Amino acid sequence: WEEERSPRGVRWTQLEHRGPCFAPPYEPLPDGVRFYYDGKPMKLSLAAEEVATFYGKMLEHEYTTKEVFRHNFFRDWRKEMTAAERKVIKRLSKCDFTEIHRHFADRAAARRALPREEKQRLKEEAEKLQQEFGYCILDGHREKIGNFKTEPPGLFRGRGDHPKMGMLKRRVLPEDVTINCGRDSKVPEPPAGHQWKEVRSDRTVTWLAAWTENVQNATKYVMLNPSSKLKGERDWEKYEVARRLKGVVDEIRSRYRADWKSREMKARQRAVALYFIDKLALRAGNEKEEGESADTVGCCSLRVEHVQLHPEADGCPYVVEFDFLGKDSIRYYNKVPVEKPVYRNLQLFLENKDPGEELFDRLTTASLNKHLQDLMDGLTAKVFRTYNASITLQGQLRALTRAEDSIAAKLLSYNRANRAVAVLCNHQRAPPKTFEKSMQALRSKIEAKKQQVAEAKAELEKARAGHASREDGRSEAFLEKRRRRLEKLEEQLVRLGTQATDKEEGKQVALGTSKLNYLDPRISIAWCRRFGVPVEKIYNKTQREKFAWALDMAGEDFEF
DNA sequence: CCCCTCACTTAGTAAACTGAGG
DNA sequence: CCTCAGTTTACTAAGTGAGGGG
Numbered sequence: 001w002e003e004e005r006s007p008r009g010v011r012w013t014q015l016e017h018r019g020p021c022f023a024p025p026y027e028p029l030p031d032g033v034r035f036y037y038d039g040k041p042m043k044l045s046l047a048a049e050e051v052a053t054f055y056g057k058m059l060e061h062e063y064t065t066k067e068v069f070r071h072n073f074f075r076d077w078r079k080e081m082t083a084a085e086r087k088v089i090k091r092l093s094k095c096d097f098t099e100i101h102r103h104f105a106d107r108a109a110a111r112r113a114l115p116r117e118e119k120q121r122l123k124e125e126a127e128k129l130q131q132e133f134g135y136c137i138l139d140g141h142r143e144k145i146g147n148f149k150t151e152p153p154g155l156f157r158g159r160g161d162h163p164k165m166g167m168l169k170r171r172v173l174p175e176d177v178t179i180n181c182g183r184d185s186k187v188p189e190p191p192a193g194h195q196w197k198e199v200r201s202d203r204t205v206t207w208l209a210a211w212t213e214n215v216q217n218a219t220k221y222v223m224l225n226p227s228s229k230l231k232g233e234r235d236w237e238k239y240e241v242a243r244r245l246k247g248v249v250d251e252i253r254s255r256y257r258a259d260w261k262s263r264e265m266k267a268r269q270r271a272v273a274l275y276f277i278d279k280l281a282l283r284a285g286n287e288k289e290e291g292e293s294a295d296t297v298g299c300c301s302l303r304v305e306h307v308q309l310h311p312e313a314d315g316c317p318y319v320v321e322f323d324f325l326g327k328d329s330i331r332y333y334n335k336v337p338v339e340k341p342v343y344r345n346l347q348l349f350l351e352n353k354d355p356g357e358e359l360f361d362r363l364t365t366a367s368l369n370k371h372l373q374d375l376m377d378g379l380t381a382k383v384f385r386t387y388n389a390s391i392t393l394q395g396q397l398r399a400l401t402r403a404e405d406s407i408a409a410k411l412l413s414y415n416r417a418n419r420a421v422a423v424l425c426n427h428q429r430a431p432p433k434t435f436e437k438s439m440q441a442l443r444s445k446i447e448a449k450k451q452q453v454a455e456a457k458a459e460l461e462k463a464r465a466g467h468a469s470r471e472d473g474r475s476e477a478f479l480e481k482r483r484r485r486l487e488k489l490e491e492q493l494v495r496l497g498t499q500a501t502d503k504e505e506g507k508q509v510a511l512g513t514s515k516l517n518y519l520d521p522r523i524s525i526a527w528c529r530r531f532g533v534p535v536e537k538i539y540n541k542t543q544r545e546k547f548a549w550a551l552d553m554a555g556e557d558f559e560f
Numbered sequence: 561c562c563c564c565t566c567a568c569t570t571a572g573t574a575a576a577c578t579g580a581g582g
Numbered sequence: 583c584c585t586c587a588g589t590t591t592a593c594t595a596a597g598t599g600a601g602g603g604g
Contacts, residue, residue, distance in 0.1 A: 210567095568599090573595100
């Protein structure tokens with residue numbers, strides 16, 4: 001982690017790799033699997049058949065019930081048909097994909113039911129592929145690549161109300177791919193009979209290959225795995241910037257509080273927005289092109305319709321109610337008491353505006369970030385999320401951990417601290433489909449354990465009485481055995497109780513995102529070392545690889 | 561300043577895997 | 583050994599923010 005630094009902007013000097021691995025070509029359906037139009041079997045051309053299988057595979061998915069998805073799919077599918085097919089296939093509602101769906105469901109089942117040796121063979125093949133395409137040489141180190149396969153063709157699965165859901169995502173060919181590699185290294189060989197779109201050697205970027213995805217017209221990259229030195233360094237730097245914010249955050253806070261009274265409207269809006277970004281860990285909220293993706297917002301792009309002011313609510317004065325869709329169309333709902341000047345300013349910003357207008361009409365993320373850059377080198381809106389997440393974890397760990405607790409209890413404390421951060425950052429997950437069932441199972445397990453404890457208590461009493469009347473060695477040994485048994489059962493009961501609490505509280509909260517992206521790993525590692533918790537209890541193998549830099553440098557006295 | 565492109569981080573979902581309990 | 587729930591991994595969409603050009 002402490003190698004010497006390269007000239008400005010240069011990220012590597014040596015880069016050699018095999019290029020991306022392409023999706024296997026389309027395999028036509030067996031003769032027995034038919035598509036029906038208007039009740040009659042119809043043999044499709046290869047291109048049309050392939051796209052039909054994309055839809056057929058998704059038949060059970062909620063997507064296929066959505067009008068936008070169906071419409072986009074059908075329009076793009078028709079483009080792939082021959083003129084003759086197009087003449088016949090006029091309505092999606094007359095299409096029957098059930099045999100196609102069943103075919104792929106059967107194939108998946110057959111795969112699952114494969115004998116052990118066969119599965120082992122497939123695994124070895126995948127491993128071979130990984131070894132061949134999944135690594136590169138970067139500055140003398142063999143590094144793992146994050147995504148070495150191009151994305152296979154399929155139907156675009158946009159989240160939320162995405163206007164492009166269902167559109168055909170085309171197959172990526174070598175002719176679409178730009179390769180980035182070292183000037184002196186071997187240029188990867190394109191698949192037989194093909195050529196790369198371009199080969200370049202740009203040392204200021206970290207991607208190995210890139211292509212343009214046709215639905216969103218977005219560039220997709222092949223990049224390194226998080227365990228790589230290049231990514232690790234960046235991760236480390238990110239947390240170092242957040243730690244620098246810790247040093248000046250008080251000053252920045254007094255500054256934006258002062259700006260609440262600024263004569264300039266722009267400065268006031270900026271100060272209120274920054275207050276939300278800081279206090280509520282909202283995202284910056286870049287502007288988005290309308291109609292190109294789902295309608296979601298962040299702080300700077302909040303609209304009048306997303307906030308409601310309450311002079312008083314739940315016994316608190318000056319309450320702001322937020323209700324909007326954020327990244328990935330995840331709902332952000334929060335009712336927060338704010339300071340009076342913030343409230344007054346919001347009233348001002350909302351005055352004479354329609355619901356669809358921007359709350360902060362004088363503010364953009366660019367101007368906000370420019371301002372932040374002036375306050376601290378490297379400071380941007382997202383640094384507040386990193387800072388507040390990490391400082392919250394550290395604070396919560398301090399408040400919750402007791403040195404005398406068992407490892408299990410300490411882990412519960414850790415999970416609670418982690419959860420506080422996830423709630424702050426609004427990291428949600430769909431409650432697992434099996435949640436209620438498994439919760440019920442756990443509850444009955446607890447009941448059973450309670451029963452056992454009660455029985456063990458009675459047994460202990462009996463043994464005690466037996467020993468009191470006999471007072472010999474055998475009865476004493478028996479008594480001791482009963483005592484230990486009760487103790488063990490009680491321990492198990494406590495553990496189950498902890499598990500249940502943990503489970504209930506974590507129903508809709510996703511812990512992974514904050515753990516991987518917002519919490520300085522050195523906080524967790526130091527905590528593990530200080531309290532004798534094995535790091536493996538907090539970070540699994542992949543996570544330990546990603547945080548290798550932190551494992552290397554965090555002592556038990558690390559402070560964020 | 562506005563708009564666009566580019567590179568990179570952050571995000572949730574679904575498939576694949578794993579290991580405890582039947 | 584098998585099943586199933588929980589965990590891990592793969593995947594790729596959806597953000598952020600820098601920078602260039604007009």
